[in-house]
Amino acid sequence: MLYVTMTDKFMSGWGHARDKINKLVFFCDTYDDAKIVADNAEARGDQKYINICSTKPYYNSDRYYVQHKTKTDYPAWYKKDHFLSA
Numbered sequence: 001m002l003y004v005t006m007t008d009k010f011m012s013g014w015g016h017a018r019d020k021i022n023k024l025v026f027f028c029d030t031y032d033d034a035k036i037v038a039d040n041a042e043a044r045g046d047q048k049y050i051n052i053c054s055t056k057p058y059y060n061s062d063r064y065y066v067q068h069k070t071k072t073d074y075p076a077w078y079k080k081d082h083f084l085s086a
Contacts, residue, residue, distance in 0.1 A: 002034040003053050010046040017065035026069045043083040
């Protein structure tokens with residue numbers, strides 16, 4: 001299992017992430033999937049601090065609102081160059 005982590009600048013600071021940093025953690029079965037998710041995040045202007053890691057990340061809930069996502073939750077993120085064509 002691999003994980004792609006990122007900070008969602010748009011969603012940070014309001015809604016469920018009120019007064020917190022909104023982190024997205026995508027679960028990936030392969031490096032190819034992780035690379036696609038990371039590349040898609042790079043193509044968007046609202047994501048920063050994008051990383052691929054092999055250990056499940058932990059974020060302190062006092063400071064971060066963390067959303068765990070899978071291919072079932074957000075299938076578009078796992079499609080190569082999805083946000084380049086949007």
